[in-house]
Amino acid sequence: MHDPHSERMSGGETRAASGLALVFAFRMLGLFMVLPVMATYGMELQGSTPALIGLAIGAYGLTQAILQIPFGMLSDRIGRRPVIYAGLLIFAAGSLLAANADSIFGVIAGRVLQGAGAISAAVMALLSDLTREQHRTKAMAMVGMSIGLSFAVAMVVGPLLTRAFGLSGLFLATAAMALLGMLVVATWVPRAAAALQHRESGVASQALWPTLKNLDLLRLDFAILALHAILMASFIALPLALVEQGALVKEEHWWVYLTALLVGFFAMVPFIIYGEKKRRMKQVLLGAVCVLLACELFFALVGQDLRSLVLGMVVFFTAFNLLEASLPSLVSKVAPAGGKGTAMGVYATSQFLGAAIGGILGGWLYQHYSLSGVFLGCALLALFWLAFAVTMREPPYVTSLRLPLSSAALQDAGLAERLQAVPGVADAVVVVEEAAIYIKVDTQQLDRKSLERLIETAPVAC
Template structure:
């Protein structure tokens, strides 16, 4: 039995976090690998038009957005594993349907079915069941890193696999990765001894209304929606621009994305460090949105040579990586105590809606006005986000903590007030059904000793 207060993750926690991160990575790899290739290879499919290619790129986002929160809530009732197994099987079935398609409509149907395997919330909830409080942030960071890495790998591997095996082969590989995910869950991930009701990773229905009405969270939800709309619409246009304007054969696109993602990854790191250390998150976020907007205008005005396109794509991915990494951190800072899981659920739903909107809009704009209109449309989306980002408040630099309470302490009416009086505590809420206290703290200002004393006094007083 491991020490509940150990500073190191136990072997079972490491297996849980690593296994679930792999499942997430395989699934997202399957979603993303088609992005750099569908616009160029998909036009060979029967009935393909630019608008339908755009729909195929974004279609998974529609079903993912609609089903993610309901699947998460259902996993609280019937268990995590049934939802995750069924979701991965649905995802694999969608990939098989797309692999056997000889028309664009078959690929669209497959992508819609892939999105219906919406297991993100259930996987995050299972991670909470399998990890202790003090290691949960670390475990969730592993999953976040796996998603970012899978996107980078997909941009490079997608074109290489499609060159070797065609679009059909790409979807067969995707189906295989979903089945591999099932094996990882069955053989590698430990079995949970309990299902936790946990507001840091689960959606709480009673908190949905307040989350949707919170103006700061609304700005961040608009942000992730626009970011993924711009990404998907750009991937309707950029592969075609590389072929038409840059005279780069579609089989060679992988090196452009590899270069852009590597430079973009290292390029964003100083800005993230500056934003956190100097507490200038709003300035960095707004600057990155402006750069994204300018990239789209650059593609429109100057994207007529391979060198210009590659340079623009490198800067685009630097800004994209910075925004993709910063936004979830901002959501967790802005969400009220006990509301992080719900806020992240709404945020993820907004992200998938953005993916659907971007694919559909990018395809429609390209069909009606060519590459230039797609880039102008993306720039206009960037203007909307820039206005939302410019009016946001500087976020609070706080961390969420969850502390279990003794059942008797729930009757203490003054506990929240005493917790809020501790220097560095900005928000606190007691959740009776979990016998737990959720608090938001500024770690630079927190008086840890006083906080521990208040919690110990509450436990001692009510157990006496």
Template structure:
């Protein structure tokens, strides 16, 4: 008989993972497409100032940060699909408001409304409902890849769409993507017959205070906040630097982003492999933050020509891609066994807060002192992050699992103690109301099959 843990996803799981990855991708594509163009094309809007353009760039992050956890909790109560449909509709309405706006204030209002369609937690919870335990990590990884790909595509097609149809056309395309996402949910994603409420993909309010007290997690939350603050602030300045100092017409920026993202993506891969294989992710993380700091100083001191700016872009996106890929994995490693969903919820909230703060800070700094102030401000944030990252401990190299328990295993009072005494198990928690075990293990010392045999073994063994 084939091992159930080695078999592929079934058709329904494949449709769920692929469909929800597309929903995520289209939504994030619409969110990111404005980054490379708003600083240049936004100057034509009535009332536009660098500060307000920065607010427009990051405004979506504020409502995302405020609403994503409440929307996730709401999806546990009223169902995933109503929350997802509502969120996508609100996102589309926000894009429509921005598309029809003639002033920067209208675009800001549209971006705020877009952010209010905060469906990330509900989509991840639906994915958990529709996939088996052994395939859930792969399905979530597919969504993670779709987000990264959408960012790369947005950097290229955002300038191309805006060149062809203007900012209004760009926002209408964003609205269309949200409506297409609704169609995918309706026609492709299977219906869930057994909604789950568990601590791997959702926020557990009882775990929230513990998560906020965990210093290792707080370092990572601060890191993603700073990373996205730097990203948004940099995109207030970098498109303008390409025009003013690089002499590159705003319609031609796409090839710079495409080149930098492609080289940056392949450039980060060896460092990810090194960090995971050699178990040196702390060193890799600190090194990437140091490169980010060096990039901002490089832009500040040497970004006076197109050639030097392109070199800076390549280094910037190599460090950014590396950090964007590493941080969620580190959160998963550091989070307590039964607190992964809560830790990721706080992490995502920090990410969106960083986007909001970065856009506002970048616009204000540009108003005060132009490109110089923006790059200096981003360098200061990077330096602060580097100091905090240097105090981080090497993370445990473990895998988080949620395993359903049989009635006999659930009644085994010595289960947790027996597991914690086993080499390779670093944390284990039984959640009786879910009839499930949350466990963290080093797969180099203990594989899943051996763990399951250990769980079902009688306590007297």
């Protein structure tokens, strides 16, 4: 029996976090591996046009955006595992459909079906069921790292797999990874005693409307939509630019992506450390958007040879990685107490919608206005994003806590108000049905032991 207050993750928690991180990685690999190869290899498919290639790249985002929140809510009703198994099966079916397609329309249908396996919310909810509150952030960070790593691996492995086995081989590999994900859930991930109603990791229907009205959160939702729209549109143009302007055959593109991602990853770390330590995340974010804008203009007007394109992509991925890593953290900071799960659900929906818009718009722009039209379209979107982001406030530097409440503390009507008067506490809300209190705290000002003592000694209301 493990100590409920242990500072170390138990064996079961480690297995849950590692197993579900692996499921996420397999699924994201399958979605991302298409990015660097679809524009160059997809034109060989029957009926292909640049606009339809763009639709094939972004199509998964449409069904993912529509089904993301409903699947999460369904997992609250029928259980996490049935939803995860069904989602992975749907994803595998979509991969097989795309693998056997000989026209672009078959690939588009496969990508739409892949996106319908929208299991992100159910996986995160299962992770919450299987981890204690003090380790949940650590476990979710492992999942976040697996997504980032899968993107980097996909950029390199996608071109190599397609070079060896063609597009059909790539889609067969993604189907195999989905089935492998099911095996991991069945054999490695422990079973939860019960599904938790947990507002930090799932969507609460009562928190949905307040989340959609919150302007600070809406700015961040638009930010991730714009970021992924720019990414998808750029990946229609960049592989083609490497062939047309950089004179680099498509089989050799993998080393460009590997270089850009590796250098970009290490280059962004100092900026995140600076933003968090100096509490200047707004300035860091605005700077990264300016860099994205400059990169798109550079690609459109200057990037006419291989060296320029590689340099531009290194800078592009530095800004992209910085924004991709910092935006979820900002959502966590800005979301009200007890609203983080719902805020992240809307944020993820915006991300997938951005992927769909970027793919469709990028393909259309390339078909009508060539490569420079795609890059200038992305620059225009980045400029619009910048105008929107300038109005954001400096985010609060707070952490979310969820503390269980005794039956006596639950009866204390003034507990949340008294806690908000404690130095370092920014927000607090009692959720009676969970027998818990959600608190947003500034860890630099807060004495957590005093906070817990105050909750434990809460008087019973008369």
